[in-house]
Amino acid sequence: MSDLLSRLRAGLPADAVLTDRDVTASYAHDMASFCPAGVPAAVVLPRTVEQVRHVMRTATAERVPVVPQGARTGLSGGANAVDGCVVLSLIRMDRIIEIDPVDRIAVVEPGVVNAALSKAVAAHGLSYPPDPSSWEQCTIGGNIGTGSGGLCCVKYGVTAEYVLGLDVVLADGRLLRTGRRTAKGVAGYDMTRLFVGSEGTLGVVVGAVLALKPAPPRQLVLAAEFGSAAAAGEAVAAIMAGGHTPSLLELMDATTIAAVNRLTRMGLPESTQALLLAGFDTEDAPAGLAAVGELCRAAGATEVVPAEDAAESDLLLAARRAALPALEAVKGTTMIDDVCVPRSRLAELLDGVAAVAAEHGLTIGVCAHAGDGNTHPTVCFDARDEDESRRARASFDAIMALGLRLGGTITGEHGVGVLKRDWLARELGPVGLELQRSIRQAFDPLGILNPGKVL
Structure with a gap:
């Protein structure tokens, strides 16, 4: 231990190596439940690429595991420490370079907060579309590590579609540059995409070239109430089949609506079983909302209310962004799934989750990026109650199995981390698992990068 700390300190500022147990404990885990976290030997907070390279060279020489971290807003245990590791926190590398x-x-460093980048590019008439629910806290490096999404995915896509190039420090301290700055480029294998979603298991992202879009007009949002999940699912299918391109298409079930009302006092309609929010950010947004409103009514919507202005639209979106904190307040602890299914199977997933909740005697709320089939069934439970915790874990697994049966995937944007390792093996199958392990071995032959995560 003393050799490790001495070698780390030799190439880092004095305030960049933390060893106080009370301090390092606060870096030991992300926001996921049911994910073990170890005791780190140290937490390091570099400010430069060379300092990151020094950390990795030291870790390789000492054969010590390294766990890269961003803001620790993740929901799968992907940033959790292992015993004796060096936690490599990148939050001080927070410059927008260009x-x-x-x-x-x-061009940004990994510790740049998503919202800070969005505000900075807006001053140039541009936008960075990926907007996870935690966009005001989460970092670009963390978004890249998990391949995160957000409310705008239905129109603008996910993080992977905006990462053009990366600077990555490998396990042995070498610096790798991938990708490009150009609008087009197909030279060699797509190494950039390989790192997106790899959760720090292949290398440490220390810089990124990100694509931007012209800033769209302020969006307008419509709220539609439905008496059943099936009716809401039918509306989603009709909207997408009709060729519409909403800027968001979000859903909250009755459990989520009630939780949001308790937390925010927003007065959302609790008489409905599903609330669908549709947004358009084009010059003809009112026409788009009118067309979607008609499709919602045809699918059985009991009420369709378009927002009158951008402020009212923002209020509806604030309700959707409050969904996860509101569900956490129900019992104090949540397990948040992010099963993604084909849009055509969305209603089956919602009905299946309701059946799982009834079977296990638990409150499970669902909010969803309905436009791309990415759902967030959220299991609410009291972590102090051993039996309730057991049922929470069983219900989580039942939802994962349901998603796979419906032709979906175990994670649309939260990543695998610790929480879903066993389920990843089921989704990939033996051949896929073997090849992915071979890739990891090629990048990290000593197995020191974020061990115990993903594979």
Whole structure:
């Protein structure tokens, strides 16, 4: 231990190596439940690429595991420490190095907060579309590590579609540059995409070239109430089949609506079984909302209310962003799933989750990026109650199995981490698992990068 700390301190500022147990304990885990976390030997907070390289060279020489971290807002245990590791926190590498309106790119360090980047590029008439629910806290490096999404995915896609190039420090301290700054480029294997979603198991992202879009007009949002999940699912299918491109298409079930009302006092309609929010950010947004409203009524909506202005639209979106904190307040602890299914199977997933909740005697609320089939069934439970915790874990697994049966995937944007390792093996199958392990071995032959995660 003393050799490790001495070698780390030799290449880092004095305030960049933390060893106080009370302090390092606060870096030991992310926001996921049921994910074990170990005791780190140290937490390091570098500010430069060379300092990150020093950490990795030291870890390789000492054969010590390294766990890369961002803001620790993850929900799968992917940033959790293992015993004796070096936690490599990248939050001090938070510079926006360049914003280029001509090439429509931003060059950033991994600790840049998503909302800070969005505000910075907005000053140039541009936007960075990926917007996870935790966008005001989560970092770009963490978004890249988990391949995160957000409310806008139905129109603009996920993080992977905006990462053009990366600077990555490998396990042995070498610096790798992938990708490009150009709008097009197909030279060699797509190494950039390989790192997106790898959760720090292949290398440490220390810089990113991100694609930007022209800033759209302020969006307008419509709220539609439905008497059943099946009716809401039918509306989603009709909207997408009709060729519409909403800027968001979000859903909250009755359990989630009630929880949001208790937390925020927003007065959302609790008489409905499903609330669908549809948004458009084009110049003809009112026409888009009118067309979607008609499709919702045809699918059985009991009420369709378009927002009158951007402020009212923002209020509806604030309700949707409050869904996860509101569900956490129900019992104090949550397990948040992110099963993604084909849009055509969305209603079956919602009905299946309701059946799982009844079977296990638990409150499970569902909010969803309905436009891309990405659902967030959220199991509410009291972590102090051993039996309730057991039922919570069993219901979580039942929902994962349900998602796979419906032709879906175990994670649409939260990543695998610790929480879903066993389920990843089921989804990939033996051949896929073997090949992915071979890739990991090629990048990290000593197995020191984020061990115990993903595979």
